Amino acid sequence: MxxxxxxxxxxxxxxxxxxxxxxxxxxxxxxxxxxxxxxxxxxxxxxxxxxxxxxxxxxxxxxxxxxxxxxxxxxxxxxxxxxxxxxxxxxxxxxxxxxxxxxxxxxxxxxxxxxxxxxxxxxxxxxxxxxxKEVDPTEYIYQIFYIWAKKEYLASELYDLTEQEKREINHKMIDEIEEEQ
Incomplete structure (x- = not known):
């Protein structure tokens, strides 16, 4: 039935x-x-x-x-x-x-x-x-580290990404919903 x-x-x-x-x-x-x-x-x-x-x-x-x-x-x-x-x-x-x-x-x-x-x-x-899945169109070219200082975040370090890091990070698929298990 x-x-x-x-x-x-x-x-x-x-x-x-x-x-x-x-x-x-x-x-x-x-x-x-x-x-x-x-x-x-x-x-x-x-x-x-x-x-x-x-x-x-x-x-x-x-x-x-x-x-x-x-x-x-x-x-x-x-x-x-x-x-x-x-x-x-x-x-x-x-x-x-x-x-x-x-x-x-x-x-x-x-x-x-x-x-x-x-x-x-x-x-x-x-x-x-x-x-x-959707592909992230953002081009990431550098990495920024922030520190908390007196009620705000301040950029403390800035690094250019290597070509390998760019390949690993850019144009990846977006996982919008992570499953709970």
């Missing part, structure tokens, strides 16, 4: 407020056929997702499940998947909060791939998708 559930990406996201109220939740990306949204036999409504989630967790008090279609050429939803598991502004607010985050996330696999996403990850790691 749920064959499309073989192709998903799951990211554990965790929030804790200053009173140590915890909110673990998942961001899940599921690959479906284009016909999914018109197929009344396989389409799952938001209320059905909520009931399924309540059943699988045995937590009837869950009130929210948000599902939406990822739009073509809009990376906003994808960036939501790739971001942090916890905000530093949250977990660095106090030692108690940090300890709660640590206990909650220690040993957890926060990013899990399945099906097509797992295959794509292998291709990415092997460099087979490098041709899709």
């Amino acid at each position: 749920f064959t499309f559930l073989n192709h998903w990406l799951k990211h554990l996201n965790y929030t804790i407020n200053s009173t140590l109220q915890q909110n673990p939740h998942f961001h899940v990306l599921i690959a479906v056929n284009k016909s999914y949204f018109k197929d009344t036999k396989s389409y799952i409504s938001q209320s059905e997702w909520l009931n399924l989630w309540r059943d699988v967790t045995s937590m009837p008090e869950i009130t929210q499940v948000f599902a939406q279609k990822v739009r073509t050429n809009n990376d906003k939803e994808l960036y939501e998947m790739a971001k942090y598991s916890g905000k530093d502004s949250d977990y660095l607010s106090s030692q108690k909060v940090f300890d709660a985050y640590y206990r909650a996330l220690k040993g957890k696999q926060v990013l899990v791939y399945s099906g097509l996403f797992k295959e794509a990850r292998k291709l990415l790691k092997n460099g087979d998708l490098d041709y899709l």
